[in-house]
Amino acid sequence: AFFGIVSGILVGNLFSLLLNTGFILPWGWVIAGIIICSGVGLAAGIYPAMKAAKLNPIVALRYE
Numbered sequence: 001a002f003f004g005i006v007s008g009i010l011v012g013n014l015f016s017l018l019l020n021t022g023f024i025l026p027w028g029w030v031i032a033g034i035i036i037c038s039g040v041g042l043a044a045g046i047y048p049a050m051k052a053a054k055l056n057p058i059v060a061l062r063y064e
Helices: 002-018 027-053 057-062
Strands: none
Touching: none
């Protein structure tokens, strides 16, 4: 994720230099994106973990 953020900023600055325009980085959108992605990642990880925690280990290993 960090590499994607840094490369996006660098490519944006490169294009702004080539096109002689200004590059504005909307930090509010960056922070909102990080918060949304973190929330989705947590939700996608917590649900299976809670479901697995309720299983009996012997029953779960029976299907391995």
